[in-house]
Amino acid sequence: MKVLERITGLLGVGGERAAPPPRYEGIADGLVLTDMEAWAWYTTETSNSDLMGEAEHDAEQARAEAALTSTLAGMDVHLRILWSPYSADDYRAEAPDLYSAGRWEDWAEDRAARLDQIALPVRHVLLGVRLGGRTASPGRRITDAAGVSSRGVPARELATWHTAARRLGRRLEASPWRCAPAPVELLAWMVTREQHRSVPAPVAGRSLVSGALLAALTQGRVLPYPDHLRMVDAEGATAAWVSVLVMTAFPERAATPGPGEWLRALAEVSYLPPDDDGLEDDDVAARLVAVSPEASVRLRVLHKRAAIARTDQTARMVREQTNSAGTHAVGDPGRVITDAGEAMADLRAELEREELSLVEDHPRVVVTSTRGLEDLRARVDAVIAHYADSGITVQVGTDEQRPLWLETLAGDRVRVPDLGHVRDTRALAGAWWWGGARVGDDTGPIVGYLTGSTPGVVRLTPAANRKDATTTAYIGRSGGGKSTALAMAALEAGMAGAWALTLDFKGDLAGLVRAAERYGLPSRLVRMNRAMAGAADLIPLLSEAGRDAARAEVPAQLSLVTPAHLRAAGAETALQAATNAILDGAEPATWRVIEHLRASDDRVARETGHALWELAQTPQGALFMGRPQDGPPLLTTAPGVWVVQMPGLSLPTVGEDRERWTSVQALSVAVMHSVLAFGIITSGRPDLRTLTKLVSVPEVHVLTGTPQGRHFLDYVARVGRALGTHLHLDTQDATGLAALPGVVEQLAMVIGFRLTSAAQQDALAELLGLPPGPHARELIRSIGIEADGSVRHGHCVTRDRRFGAATMQWDIPTAELLDLLDTSPRADAETGDAPVADGVFA
Secondary structure, rough: OOHHHHHHHOOOOHHHHHHHHHHHEEEEEEEEEEEEEEEEEOOOOOOOOOOOHHHHHHHEEEEEEHHHHHHOOEEEEEEEEEEEEEOOOHHHHHHHHHHOOOOOHHHHHHHHHHHHHOOOOOEEEEEEEEEEEEOOOOOHHHHHHHHOOOOOOOOOHHHHHHHHHHHHHHHHHOOOOOOEEEOOOOOOOOHHHHHHHOOOOOOOOEEEEEEHHHHHHOHHHHOOOOEEHHHHHHHOOOOEEEEEEEEOOOOOOOOOOOOOOOHHHHHEEEEOHHHHHHOOOHHHHHOEEOOOEEEEEEEOOOOHHHHHHHHHHHHHHHHHHHHHOOOOOOOOOOHHHHHHHHHHHHHHHHHOOOOOOEEEEEEEEEEEEEEOOOHHHHHHHHHHHHOOOOOEEEEEEOOOHHHHHHHHHOOOOOOOOOOOEEEEHHHOOOOOOOEEEEOOOOOEEEEEEEEOOOOOOEEEOOOOOOOOOOOOEEEEEOOOOOOHHHHHHHHHHHHHOOHHHHHHHHOOOOHHHHHHHOOOOEEEEOOOOHHHHHHHHHHHHHHHOOOHHHHHHHHHHHHHHOOOOOOOOOHHHHHHHHHHHOOOOOOHHHHHHHHHHHHHOOHHHHHEEEEEEEEOOOOHHHHHOOOOOOOOOOOOOOEEEEEEEEOOOOOOOOOOOOOOHHHHHHHHHHHHHHHHHHHHHHHHOOHHHHOOOOEEEEEOHHHHHHHHHHHHHHHHHHHHHHHHHHEEEOOOOHHHHHEEEEEEEOEEEEEEEOOHHHHHHHHHHHHHOOOOHHHHHHHHHHHHHOOOOOOOOOOEEEEOOOOEEEEEEEEOOOOOHHHOOOOHHHHHHHHHHHHOOOOOOO
């Protein structure tokens, strides 16, 4: 019998190749059980390797090497990298948990339709570890032989395997892969998809899949051909064409980051579909489609002692060949043998000195097409060509498709052992299967997609209810998409039921209110003109906080615009007295304070009132001390989207003596004081602590130039978490923002767009947590620039709350919404003010 096995193994038709496929008996959270073995399965977390500094990259790779050598030594490991399309239906299902205001159903549906359109793939990286073999009881073996076994998993055995999986999982959780037990739904999908059948996933929360349901998941037909397999559906039609490729040769040395990261690079493979070959289009890159090849790597890390023994065995063979050459006429053993001997000596020294071992691995690449055999072969050619550029030889496993495909199944074994490699763990860790791009929150609204080496959606919750810092900065030069991203964040917050106030110093965010109206959100646009008289009157704005809140703020604000000679004559006392008198009466308002002063018997008070009345006729003065028209308040603390436009403010420079302010400068400071006081006091009101609040400030450098503005930013940033207030800042000046330590310390997220000067680039790199230097400068200089030099709006580098950074693209789900949020002068010229003239839209 052994002679027969050797002959069939030599011919490639026996041995492990001919072993039956695995028979699944149970799938549970973190476990896959076959009739012969038990495997623990874990998901791995993507690491932001794209933008890592060299030192951080090397340190994490070293930790991965140590985890391979210490945690997984002596174990059979199966690494799988799979792809699935992002399900827009999942987003529709979770929308009620994300949104509650306006026509949120339309908002969610527009985003879901956009997700269907772009069809982003989602990467799943799973790590399987063999826990041990399963032995059936005598009674079970009898029922199996009789064909009457239920194939269930005894509860006691399941508990034993769960304990072993959790014990190993705790060690893997501390590795750079940050492993977590794979949920049963994901494992069932992994098993099912190998037959490419449309079997529904198990019900969420099911603790064990077995019996008839498991049988339904694993039924299917696969037809092997010399260079591919055909997956046949229930109707007998070919559902998919699959080819399994093998990696037969790797370069002797490969750099990381770079070509050595051959598993991370799977997402980078693209091809031109055969149907597009005849199209005449100069922009071929725009028609390239991701191949999304999958990986199946079976490996076994040798214990250090076994690795040294393997090295000694190889060195012994080299010496024998050297001695054999020396005793024959050849004399010289040859360069190859000499180099091999030196390499073995160096490797043995490294194995003894460092946390290093050897690993036997069998890498397979699985390419799938649902379009046809020609398309499959085009994809295969693209994979082969892509890896050839890195010095890696990839070939189709000709006449080995069936055993190679069976190798990829969870719970199977190495079936083609001659297509494997033995190398040090450093080379395997350098593949960086867990590397790529990852940024944003785990849950929340989808606002864009990743543009790094691994695709995926980006979730950001603009007003997340976390016990953490609440300030977000959007930094970059004009025209990159900062204001549009800020507006999208305000809309997302409004849809979630937040109070969203935007202070528009540039005057180009009227489209935010039009977009809010489109989706039924309460909203209003307040402009700095006489038609909006009294809109920023502090007395009604602060009325809900109590009249005492206005007793100090209103005199301070009016003092800012009172002429210097009247202040010197005691006008500030008159202002306080008039304010107290009006606040103690009925229907208090700032314009009534001015009328009270004008009617006073005191000369200073009367002259102060006349001066303020004249200033109230200006656009700036009318906004905070003019007499309003009848109607509801123009600004409110009710949930919704509220935009106050104050373009053309003429603020004094930093350090400029107040006595030298012009009347326009004084009015500008007073208007800003009014709006900022409203924002601060609303944020701090005890009765609004449970209301989510978002204050957005485009062109924040307007505020940083004044003491009042700096105080406002510092206050809201520092106490925002306690008050439930989120601060979103938009600025072109990274160095100016970096000079505000109170704000910088509270930055939860930084969203960086293009900057061109070295000083600004260095400041932004520091805020993003990127290693300073030429590489970071070039990244920031080129972000948002296409190959032809055109601007790619919304492309940025984002640093999230976990201090991970990656490149992403903000995505506007519809062309209509993009037009509404257009901040160019053309937008206001085309749309005018009609949509916001009526104020609040319920």
